Amino acid sequence: MVKLLKKLTWKDFILAAVAFVFIIVQVWLSLTMPDYMSEITKLVQTKGSKMNDILIAGGKMLACALGSLLAAVCTSICASKISSNFSANLRGQVFHKVQSFSMEEIGNFSTASLITRSTNDITQVQMLIVMGLEVLLKAPIMAVWALCKISTKNWQWTASTGVAVVVLLSFVCVCVAVALPKFKKLQSLTDNLNRVTRENLTGLNVVRAYNAEGYQQKKFNDANDELTKTQLFANRTMGTMMPGIQMVMNGLMLAIYWIGAYLISNAQMFDKLTIFSDMIVFTQYAMQVVMSFMMLVMIFVLLPRASVSAKRINEVLDMPLSIKDGTKENGIDGKKGEVEFRNVSFCYPDAEKDVIEDISFTAHKGETIAFIGSTGCGKSTVINMIPRFYDATKGEVLVDGVNVKEYTQKALRNKIGYVSQKAVLFTGSIKSNVAYGDNGTKGFTDDVVKQAIETAQAKEFVDKTDGGVDAFVAQGGSNFSGGQKQRLSIARAICRHPEILIFDDSFSALDYKTDRVLRDTLRKTCADATRFIVAQRIGTIRDADKIIVLDDGKIAGMGKHNELMETCEVYRQIAYSQLSKEELA
Numbered sequence: 001m002v003k004l005l006k007k008l009t010w011k012d013f014i015l016a017a018v019a020f021v022f023i024i025v026q027v028w029l030s031l032t033m034p035d036y037m038s039e040i041t042k043l044v045q046t047k048g049s050k051m052n053d054i055l056i057a058g059g060k061m062l063a064c065a066l067g068s069l070l071a072a073v074c075t076s077i078c079a080s081k082i083s084s085n086f087s088a089n090l091r092g093q094v095f096h097k098v099q100s101f102s103m104e105e106i107g108n109f110s111t112a113s114l115i116t117r118s119t120n121d122i123t124q125v126q127m128l129i130v131m132g133l134e135v136l137l138k139a140p141i142m143a144v145w146a147l148c149k150i151s152t153k154n155w156q157w158t159a160s161t162g163v164a165v166v167v168l169l170s171f172v173c174v175c176v177a178v179a180l181p182k183f184k185k186l187q188s189l190t191d192n193l194n195r196v197t198r199e200n201l202t203g204l205n206v207v208r209a210y211n212a213e214g215y216q217q218k219k220f221n222d223a224n225d226e227l228t229k230t231q232l233f234a235n236r237t238m239g240t241m242m243p244g245i246q247m248v249m250n251g252l253m254l255a256i257y258w259i260g261a262y263l264i265s266n267a268q269m270f271d272k273l274t275i276f277s278d279m280i281v282f283t284q285y286a287m288q289v290v291m292s293f294m295m296l297v298m299i300f301v302l303l304p305r306a307s308v309s310a311k312r313i314n315e316v317l318d319m320p321l322s323i324k325d326g327t328k329e330n331g332i333d334g335k336k337g338e339v340e341f342r343n344v345s346f347c348y349p350d351a352e353k354d355v356i357e358d359i360s361f362t363a364h365k366g367e368t369i370a371f372i373g374s375t376g377c378g379k380s381t382v383i384n385m386i387p388r389f390y391d392a393t394k395g396e397v398l399v400d401g402v403n404v405k406e407y408t409q410k411a412l413r414n415k416i417g418y419v420s421q422k423a424v425l426f427t428g429s430i431k432s433n434v435a436y437g438d439n440g441t442k443g444f445t446d447d448v449v450k451q452a453i454e455t456a457q458a459k460e461f462v463d464k465t466d467g468g469v470d471a472f473v474a475q476g477g478s479n480f481s482g483g484q485k486q487r488l489s490i491a492r493a494i495c496r497h498p499e500i501l502i503f504d505d506s507f508s509a510l511d512y513k514t515d516r517v518l519r520d521t522l523r524k525t526c527a528d529a530t531r532f533i534v535a536q537r538i539g540t541i542r543d544a545d546k547i548i549v550l551d552d553g554k555i556a557g558m559g560k561h562n563e564l565m566e567t568c569e570v571y572r573q574i575a576y577s578q579l580s581k582e583e584l585a
């Protein structure tokens with residue numbers, strides 16, 4: 001928690017200092033009120049007192065109350081400003097850090113947990129800061145000031161207040177100790193609920209198609225019940241605190257009156273009024289002392305959960321990055337567009353064996369390199385090494401003659417146009433999705449966007465859509481078909497005019513005719529770009545300059561279609577399973 005609080009800016013500290021001044025004013029006014037009360041008590045009990053004097057003392061008391069209220073409002077304004085700024089900054093930092101995570105780090109946390117950490121966990125810390133500033137500063141000042149005021153009055157009363165504070169603190173400590181483990185568990189259970197809800201929402205069509213509503217409902221109920229049970233236990237434990245504190249306060253009041261009654265009965269006649277007046281004032285101060293500790297208790301309610309949240313936020317912020325930036329911006333002259341894999345092997349984090357082993361090949365500028373092989377043989381893994389979604393565990397990947405690890409990630413990715421296996425569109429317009437990101441130039445002109453849409457064979461449906469390139473794209477591109485989404489994703493990659501184009505099984509949702517026309521157009525319009533195509537269909541890749549056949553993470557064959565038909569058994573099997581001998585001839 002302390003580590004997170006170090007992120008407060010100097011502006012926050014200035015605001016905290018202003019809040020501190022308001023708190024002092026608030027405490028001073030609150031503790032001045034009992035003095036006027038004492039004066040009023042004395043005036044009421046003294047024969048011949050004037051009504052005007054009582055009204056003046058009452059008016060001063062009222063002014064103190066209003067002043068204290070005003071100071072409390074100003075403190076709250078400062079506290080909420082500090083906490084809102086702090087949480088906004090923290091959310092920004094967490095978002096920025098998560099953006100720099102590779103797939104490895106994201107896998108370590110899980111997406112659901114990262115969402116909880118960026119939202120719910122930060123809210124817990126924010127709540128603590130608001131309360132903390134108001135209470136943590138105010139309560140000790142109030143307690144010490146009030147104790148100073150009462151310590152000179154009467155030792156029996158002071159001692160009884162001391163006993164009440166000790167009982168109160170012991171009680172609070174026991175409650176917090178019982179509830180703390182449950183608070184720790186609460187955040188991970190929130191992650192779990194988040195995960196189940198997300199999974200259900202993203203797979204809603206599948207859930208419905210398989211009549212799995214009952215199964216999903218059970219999964220949700222289990223997660224929900226466990227969270228509710230834990231919350232109930234923690235809140236019940238903390239809930240017993242308030243009545244307990246109330247009991248201590250009432251007991252203290254009783255003790256003060258009991259001691260007061262004893263003192264008054266044993267006092268001389270002329271002292272009785274002074275003791276009575278002192279007793280009234282002391283009760284007020286004693287209540288302020290106990291109230292201060294009660295306010296601190298509110299912090300104890302929030303602190304355990306907030307400190308667990310702070311730890312979870314720090315875990316994200318302190319996570320070392322597995323993909324580190326290099327320094328190079330440019331490759332070697334004369335090697336532009338060249339991609340080379342040198343004895344590359346890769347093992348996923350926590351996996352037992354390498355998913356790809358000893359992969360070596362070179363792709364020259366303007367060539368089309370295709371990957372084919374059975375499901376799960378490692379095709380996507382190989383091409384994911386080029387934009388450094390993962391780094392090779394052995395060997396080297398070189399782009400333009402330079403190891404990808406030596407480039408700044410921005411420079412490397414400026415060279416690449418990547419189309420993922422699952423088409424991803426963002427909320428916005430067709431144009432904002434195609435002219436997406438930054439390729440090191442000053443944005444994309446309308447003509448470049450239109451050209452990319454045309455090359456990706458998306459012009460026909462874009463023109464037909466209301467609004468054309470400005471047509472609205474819903475979250476995840478849900479208002480477009482699978483094939484349309486793929487074509488827009490392809491247009492996005494082409495729009496960057498990259499040196500290297502990567503298509504990870506990106507033609508699978510296209511009909512055969514569009515697939516062929518798109519490949520022909522790509523060959524003409526992106527002739528300079530080195531193209532990597534992962535495909536399942538032989539038809540998509542048979543014209544490639546180099547086809548790499550992968551089998552269980554290893555290269556089973558490499559060459560042109562005709563060569564592989566003669567030399568590679570795995571390729572032949574794939575080919576014959578898709579096309580007839582006549583089609584392949």
Ligand SMILES: Nc1ncnc2c1ncn2[C@@H]1O[C@H](COP(=O)(O)OP(=O)(O)OP(=O)(O)O)[C@@H](O)[C@H]1O
Nearest residue numbers: 348349351355374375376377378379380381382505
């Ligand atoms: N994030 C991951 N963590 C652990 N293992 C993974 C991860 N992603 C993929 N794998 C494993 O690595 C292997 C290769 O996966 P990859 O996605 O590269 O295959 P692929 O050939 O592209 O498959 P497909 O044709 O089905 O897309 C698979 O066995 C898969 O289970």
